[in-house]
Amino acid sequence: MKQTFDFRRFWQTLKWTVLTEKKSILTAFVAFTVAFLAIQLFSCFTIFDLKRGLGSEATYVGMAVCSLLIGFMGAYYASGVLGNARNSRQRVTALMLPASNLEKFAARLVYCCIVMLLLLYVAVFAATCLRMLLELIAGHDDITAGLSVFSAGDLKIMDMDDDGLGRSTFLYLAVSWWSTSIFVLGGLFFRTRPFVWTNVTMFVGSLVLFTLLFYIGILIGEDRIKNFFMNFKDMTFDTFRLIVSLILTAFTVFNVWLSYWLYKRLEVVQHKWFNV
Helix, strand or coil: CCCCCCHHHHHHHHHHHHHHCHHHHHHHHHHHHHHHHHHHHHHHHHHCCCCCCCHHHHHHHHHHHHHHHHHHHHHHHHCCCCCCCCCHHHHHHHHCCCCCHHHHHHHHHHHHHHHHHHHHHHHHHHHHHHHHHHHHHHCCCCCCCCHHHHCHHHCHHHCCCCCCHHHHHHHHHHHHHHHHHHHHHHHHHECCCHHHHHHHHHHHHHHHHHHHHHHHHHHHCHHHHHHHHHCCCCCCHHHHHHHHHHHHHHHHHHHHHHHHHHHHCCCCCCCCCECC
């Protein structure tokens, strides 16, 4: 098999992946629809007060919790790139697929990071429709979908005004891509429980990094650090956001490349701890 990218082979591999996982997809859709509906109903029917008119606020609280759950599960599914190659039999099947490594890797990446994420959004949309119907039956007078919580335009904490909306959205997407790529990399590196071990590694790595930065700051001295940051006093916040977005995008590209490099090293016989 030539190690080039052919869209037809990629599409066939993606279809095979989806059809193979159709039972899991249907089960996940039903489970998350019920979970999202329960979250929204709990919010609307416990916080809702017809006299005070808190219907819309209660809806946004429930939708915010749903968005957090989607973010959590999005990371979980991103770490499952090798979910179809956990044992020797599955690995043989994955290795024998009539597609190049790049096509198989791209198909799994699209399935885990796009197809499953879209499933979560469809589930929350279906749950929202059911919740609005039940609210209508219950006689609530302040019914709203609340789906705008998932829009980057509602992230006021990031100072997203109309002029900087494009740059802020780019920063939001860059952070999302970068965090997703970390879990993809963890899913290809760790043999078992990749989601758990990726989180543990990130936590330990953060502690080590901040400890090193703290002691480096002590060695450099407070005055030198202040003088260093004074060189950037004329930098605007928009420029800062753009630089951070580009840096995170570069790290995302590197993580995806490293993930693909690990995927190409996939063998039938697994390492005891890692997939390398």
